[in-house]
Amino acid sequence: MHEHDVIVVGAGGAGLRAAIAAQEEGADVAMVTKLHPVRSHTGAAEGGINAALREGDSWEDHAYDTMKGSDYLGDAPAVETLCQDSPEEVIQLEHWGMAFSRDDDGRVSQRPFGGLSFPRTTYAGAETGHHLLHTLYEQVVKRGIEVYDEWYVSDLAVTDADDPENRECHGVVAYDIKSGELSGFKARDGVVLATGGPGQVYDHTTNAVANTGDGVAMAYRAGVPIEDMEMIQFHPTTLPSTGVLISEGVRGEGGILLNDDNERFMFEHGYANNAGELASRDVVSRAELTEINEGRGIEDEYIDLDMRHLGEERITDRLENILHLAEDFEGVDGLTEPMPVKPGQHYAMGGVETNEHGETCVSGLYAVGECACASVHGSNRLGGNALPELIVFGARAGKHAAGGEFEPARITVGETGDSEIGSIDSPVQLGEVGLTRDDVAADGGTAAAPGSSTLSPAETVDRAVERERARVDRLLNKEEGVNHASVRADVQKTMTQNVNVFREEENLKDALADIRVARERYQDVYVSDPSRTFNTDLIHTIETRNVLDLAEAITLGALARDEFRGAHWRKEHQERKDDEWLKHTMLTWTDGEPRLWYKPVVLEGESKTYEPKSRSY
Amino acid sequence: MSTQVPKEPETEEVETDPVVKSAQDRRIREKAERTARERVKTDEAPDLEGEDTRVIKVFRYDPEVPEKQEPRFDEFHVPFDKGMTVLDALMYARDTYDSSLTFRHSCRQAVCGSDALFVNGSQRLGCQTQLGDLDEPIRIEPLPHQDVVKDLVVDMQHFYEQMEAVDPFFDPDDLPADEMAEQAQTRANREKIKMSTRCIWCGACMSSCNIAAGNNDYLGPAAINKAYRFAMDEREGSDKKRERIEIIERENGVWRCQTQFSCTEVCPKDIPLTEHIQALKREAVKENLKFW
Numbered sequence: 001m002h003e004h005d006v007i008v009v010g011a012g013g014a015g016l017r018a019a020i021a022a023q024e025e026g027a028d029v030a031m032v033t034k035l036h037p038v039r040s041h042t043g044a045a046e047g048g049i050n051a052a053l054r055e056g057d058s059w060e061d062h063a064y065d066t067m068k069g070s071d072y073l074g075d076a077p078a079v080e081t082l083c084q085d086s087p088e089e090v091i092q093l094e095h096w097g098m099a100f101s102r103d104d105d106g107r108v109s110q111r112p113f114g115g116l117s118f119p120r121t122t123y124a125g126a127e128t129g130h131h132l133l134h135t136l137y138e139q140v141v142k143r144g145i146e147v148y149d150e151w152y153v154s155d156l157a158v159t160d161a162d163d164p165e166n167r168e169c170h171g172v173v174a175y176d177i178k179s180g181e182l183s184g185f186k187a188r189d190g191v192v193l194a195t196g197g198p199g200q201v202y203d204h205t206t207n208a209v210a211n212t213g214d215g216v217a218m219a220y221r222a223g224v225p226i227e228d229m230e231m232i233q234f235h236p237t238t239l240p241s242t243g244v245l246i247s248e249g250v251r252g253e254g255g256i257l258l259n260d261d262n263e264r265f266m267f268e269h270g271y272a273n274n275a276g277e278l279a280s281r282d283v284v285s286r287a288e289l290t291e292i293n294e295g296r297g298i299e300d301e302y303i304d305l306d307m308r309h310l311g312e313e314r315i316t317d318r319l320e321n322i323l324h325l326a327e328d329f330e331g332v333d334g335l336t337e338p339m340p341v342k343p344g345q346h347y348a349m350g351g352v353e354t355n356e357h358g359e360t361c362v363s364g365l366y367a368v369g370e371c372a373c374a375s376v377h378g379s380n381r382l383g384g385n386a387l388p389e390l391i392v393f394g395a396r397a398g399k400h401a402a403g404g405e406f407e408p409a410r411i412t413v414g415e416t417g418d419s420e421i422g423s424i425d426s427p428v429q430l431g432e433v434g435l436t437r438d439d440v441a442a443d444g445g446t447a448a449a450p451g452s453s454t455l456s457p458a459e460t461v462d463r464a465v466e467r468e469r470a471r472v473d474r475l476l477n478k479e480e481g482v483n484h485a486s487v488r489a490d491v492q493k494t495m496t497q498n499v500n501v502f503r504e505e506e507n508l509k510d511a512l513a514d515i516r517v518a519r520e521r522y523q524d525v526y527v528s529d530p531s532r533t534f535n536t537d538l539i540h541t542i543e544t545r546n547v548l549d550l551a552e553a554i555t556l557g558a559l560a561r562d563e564f565r566g567a568h569w570r571k572e573h574q575e576r577k578d579d580e581w582l583k584h585t586m587l588t589w590t591d592g593e594p595r596l597w598y599k600p601v602v603l604e605g606e607s608k609t610y611e612p613k614s615r616s617y
Numbered sequence: 618m619s620t621q622v623p624k625e626p627e628t629e630e631v632e633t634d635p636v637v638k639s640a641q642d643r644r645i646r647e648k649a650e651r652t653a654r655e656r657v658k659t660d661e662a663p664d665l666e667g668e669d670t671r672v673i674k675v676f677r678y679d680p681e682v683p684e685k686q687e688p689r690f691d692e693f694h695v696p697f698d699k700g701m702t703v704l705d706a707l708m709y710a711r712d713t714y715d716s717s718l719t720f721r722h723s724c725r726q727a728v729c730g731s732d733a734l735f736v737n738g739s740q741r742l743g744c745q746t747q748l749g750d751l752d753e754p755i756r757i758e759p760l761p762h763q764d765v766v767k768d769l770v771v772d773m774q775h776f777y778e779q780m781e782a783v784d785p786f787f788d789p790d791d792l793p794a795d796e797m798a799e800q801a802q803t804r805a806n807r808e809k810i811k812m813s814t815r816c817i818w819c820g821a822c823m824s825s826c827n828i829a830a831g832n833n834d835y836l837g838p839a840a841i842n843k844a845y846r847f848a849m850d851e852r853e854g855s856d857k858k859r860e861r862i863e864i865i866e867r868e869n870g871v872w873r874c875q876t877q878f879s880c881t882e883v884c885p886k887d888i889p890l891t892e893h894i895q896a897l898k899r900e901a902v903k904e905n906l907k908f909w
Contacts, residue, residue, distance in 0.1 A: 029694045036773070039721075039729040054842060087797065094799045097787025099814045101808060106801030131814060134655075135787075142786035178766060241700045244726045328727060328745050409865055446786065477644060479651070485712040492799040528649035529717030533677050534767040537716040 001461060004030040004146070007187040007400045008194060009153045009172060011217060012040035012411040013129070013387065014369025015194030016136035017089075017394030018144050018358075018401070020190075025402035029145050032174050032185060034152040034210065034539070036138045041196055041208040042390065045111060045129025046321065047393075048121035049093075050384040051086040054110065057118040059083040063605065066385060069115045069280055070349075070378025071566035073228065074580065074610040076605035077410035081356045081396075086388040090122055100124045101318065111318070112252045113383045115280040115617065117573035119252075121384040126247045128319040132387055140167040148185075150177040152539050153214070154472075156191065156222045157184065157464035158362060158457060164223030164588065165471040167413040170457035173468040177539060182469050190364045190401030193219060193352065194394065194466070196234040197370040198550045200543075202345035202500075203492035206238050206245040215371040217231040220553070224360045225414065225588045225597075229550070230557030233286035233381055233567050234501045236284035238344030239565045240302045244329045245432035246322055246341055251277040253318055255307035257288070258338065259296040265303075278452050279441060279617035282380045282567040285343035292342070298342025304338035343501055347386060349377040349567070350557070353413055353586065357406055358397025361414030366397040373585065379566025379600075383494065411602060422560055427509045428516040430552060431593030433523050435534035475541055482527035484541040490518045491544075491551045499555050506560045508515040508540035515552050522548060550609035553594060557585040560596055578612050649682045653826070663713060669697045671748055673706050675718065676758040679767045683716075687767075690756070691715070697748060703757060704732055704743035707769075720769035726886055730817030734769055735761055740821035740883040760824040776820045779837050783844040783864055790854035797846075800852045813846040813893055815886040822880035822890055834869040838880035838890040839863055845893040848900060859904060865900040874898075 006022040009016045011033035031037070042148045052062045062083040067074050089109075094100060100108040102125055113121040123129040140147065157171040171186040199207020220226045224483030236257075237246040251257075257267045258275050271287035273278035280285075286481050288303045298304060307315060307322075312335055315323065319334075326334045352367035354360055354374050360367055369390045375388055400406055424430070455463065494514035498507035522545060527535035563571055563577040583598040603610045661909040673693050679685035693710035695701075704722055711718040716897045721731040725744045732743040735758040737751055748755065763771035793800060822838040823829050829837045836844075847853050865871050871894050 007816075025733075035723060035729070035731070036818075039723055039731050041724060041729070043728045043817070044724050044726060091797055091799060095789070095792050095852065096788075099810060102801075102802050102804050102807045104804065106803055107799050125811075127728070127815070130817070134814070138786035141781055142784075142788075208729065209725065210723045242725060325726060329700075397705070480649070483712070483716055487715065489712075527716075528648070529719075530645040531682050531717065531767065532645075533679060533681055534719050534770050536719050550802070 001184040001186055001458065002030065003186040003188065004028050005187070005189045006192065006398070007032060007172060008398070009033070010040070010193045010194035010196060010371075011035070011037035011147065011149070011241070011425045012058045012137060012140045012194060012196055012369065014044035014394040015192065015392035016133070016140055017391045018192045018194060018368055018398030020136065020139050020143065021395040021398030022402040023143055023145055023406045025399050027189060028400035030148060030185070031140070031145065032148045032151045032153050032172065033605060034150065034177070035148040037140065037147060038134060040133060041211055043130045043133040044206070044208065044245065045132070045387055046126045046245060047121035047249045047252070048111065048128045048384045049086070049090055049132070049387040050113070050116065050120050050382070051122050052083065052118070052120055053087050053108070053122065054058040054088065054120070059087070060512070061117055062086070062120060064610070065115055065117050066376065066382060068613070068615060069380055069382040070609060071380055071567060071576065071600055071615055072578070073231070073375065073584070073612065075602040075609055077374050077602060078356045078376045082376045082385070082388055082392050085115070085392040085396075089388065089391040093135055093391070096135050096139055100122065109278050110237050112278065114251065114275070114278045114284070116384070117381045121252065121465030123249065126249050126319045128216050128387065129515065148174065150179055151175065152542070152543050153218070155464055155468050156218050156365070157461040158222040158365070158536045159460055164225075165361045165486065167223055168363045169222070171461040173461075173464045175472070175539070177534055178516040180535060181464060182472060184465040185362065186458060186461045187534065189403060190332050190366055192397050192401055193359065193365070193367040193371055195371045196368045198547070199345055200488070201491065201547055201551045201554060203489070203497050204238070204243045205345040206235055206243050207345065210545040212546050213348075213371070213550045214543060214546050215367060216351050217549045219360065219365065219367060219547060220587070220589050222362065222531065223529050223589060224365065225353040225586045226553060227353040227584050228375060228379070228557065229348070229553040229587065230561055230568050230585060231349035231377070231379045231566065232345060232554060233281055233349060234343040235346035236281055236287045236288055236343050237305050239326070239342040240340050240342050243327055243344045245346065245522055246325065246339060247319070248281070250305060250307050250319060250322055251308070253314065254310055255305055257284070258304040258306055260298045261296055264330055265291050267429035272565055273493055275617035280380055281383060281462065283617055285352045285501050286569060289519045298340065302340040302342040305341045306338040306406055307334060308336065308338070344531050347381055347512070349373070349375070349379060349381050353412040355409035355413050356396070357400045357409050358393050359400065359413060366401055368393045368397045381570055404611065415588070415597060420598040422598055424556055424560060425557070426512055428513050430512070430556070431589075433519050447494040472538065475525070475527045475538060481524040482521050483528065484544040486527050487518050487522050487525060488544045488547055491515060491547055495551050495554070499558055501558050502569055502571065503558050505559065512552070512559070515548065515555065519548055553587050556587065556594060556596065560585055582612070629632060633857060636707050645681060646683050646875050649684055650863060654894065665694055665696055666847050670694050671697045671706065673752055673755045675707070675711065675769070676769055680763055699749065700724060701748045703734065703736055703741070703746045703748060703755070706748055707743060709806065719767050720861040723758055728817055730819035733757060733760055733800050733819035733821040733885070735824070737819055740825045742821070742885045745885055760820055762813050762824050762830045765822070767801055772818060776818070777841070779840040780818065780843055781825070782836060784857070784861055785843045785847070787847060787850070787852070788854050788857035789852055790856065801876070802850070803850055806851045810846055810849050813842050813849070815888055816842055816866065817886060821883045821885060825875060825883045827879065828873050828875060832869065835873045836865065836870055838894065842888060842893050848897065862897075862901050862904045865897055871898045871901060
């Protein structure tokens, strides 16, 4: 068994920042990650990092924009933390040598982004995430932090108390992809989940193939509540054939959107009379799909994004990467022709419930970055707010896990006595298929042996390893059955068809039924590759279970929330219902099934309350 | 083992003894045989009649699966659409015909650097290579000059070690007194390092380099480019710069480069690697003159 003070799962921006912070606090840190750190999907982030660095800007304005952008589903203490800490974290990156774009005076450049009242998006060309990822990894190398790369964490080692709030996380189980060896990793002080988003739940997504929401699904099954899962962001400008992202920076620099009649529809059809193309992402995505659905799309499929008028010099200086992406993945020259774009799944605002220190309700378990929900993005994330979330909350959780001191958190985690209980009107049974008592225990925490009431931390990890070994052996030994790829493809298809930008009750129920069928098929899944060496068939099969659990959670949240807020549009419910819905949708995995409850949004900030206003751009 | 430096297939990893060692080995063998039979069946399954298709020939090897211990090429017929990449074809083949087909991939957009492959004889990213631009038969192999772990997966450990050998991190002499102040950098200096910062650690350059092929200790183009990225950054500290120049001018550093430009030709991010290596040679000379 491996043993460290702090174990960070995942090595994108949030995980790397957490590891550095924990180490600076004196902890012995290890990172366990299914990809080598520089392969992480943070590297694909393009636009930039919002930070109030300049005169005329303030963290308060950034917080106001973020609360408005969230459509008042963000929790003010988390939002204010993000906006207060972002400037020093950005300067920290600069001090670590990050290659930001520069103004004539030698200071880092900032540009306008959607939904912002000040041009505060700090950037490095149109490849900000790549630079951020590499800069952080360089610091991990400098510090000699141990990285177990291509080790796939497939389960958490959590104790088995009935109430999740009484459970403790003592480590993780990880599978060495190269050798096929399964090992326990015991964490003396804490486990930080930084596993990224669940984009693979959809088939048209900007996300990497590796983004299967592993951390969220593992925490969920260990009893940690997951929050606002229905809040999925669809980015307005992705390439139609591949889903590759075209940065909001193109519109930030002055790029325009045109329909088949060559109209700037954002203005001409009144979707956003002030901000136009720079309205919030949910607004622009709906506008594009409305144009397409009403017959004004190009080839009935997409919209044109035109940046030719910006001129070659400016494009090459600030958006060069976009030229390469358009050329390589759509065969289009952005200097001489418009680029075809349509909305694509991009980001999950929801995730593992945490407070502003990254803590979950399970002691010793943290979550940061896209897999977490603090919540800073509420029902819609502003462009440029994901990267600061990684570094701000990564740093806080790493420090906290290593024993660093903080003010008491203002956001509560876990269910309280007065939590509002929800009910789900599902056409099919939910949760695990064919449950037995053993399975229930297996999916909650690690059960103590009959007759003994407690397990030591090391025993908890050992038991989790044994359980996982049984699962891996079962998958490898099964002689025939279903290939996970067809199960995953079915889920992706129904999610893209039924749980997309526009949502209707009937379609959501269809999706739940399809997911149920997929779950039943997954019961018969098998791994046809017999090898212990680099068995990606096995890894992908395990990931597909995570995809199933999260697809169901996203759809359930979407069905429960009968209002229109931020990215969540419901055909039958066309207004934001503040009287009823200033609350988070929470799901807790209980006896193998999702249980729905609600917790109120925190709109009270440090010195002001963010009163919900009508949201227009 | 490696695809380019052929060894006899009977290396120590290869099972020559037909005696089955354990239940696990027996399981692997039986399952592999069954999977092979299944594959032939499913090979015919999708009806591609009348569709535009392409044939890809893919390198296969697995040290512990009996039928794959001897490297071989498998052919897969994949339906062809405009815009389809080598990576798309591999994913189709894996998900449709043979789920044991193994390759690294993640972002699908040429930024994670996972899927550098040897396609029709040159190093390219699978996700960035259009199938339509390639002559048939399309041969897909693992990166040459690296040990093959399985199928198209090579061992990247040596590459990472070389990257880390140049102290690939920023280390300024001192930071601004005001902790919220930035270190200034001119636009011209940022421009100078810009291309060098685009490296995605895919390993294509190292694999294409004749010098690296013959000398495992050569730092290689990617690591030297990483050194360039810091050495040319005006914010970098002078002590660290000197240390790093010392590293890259050692026996297996910049002077090994014979300016064949193969690295520059294959770099998927268009980094002028050979130019950067040459610039560091000049830098090393300048640095040495200072101390005369």
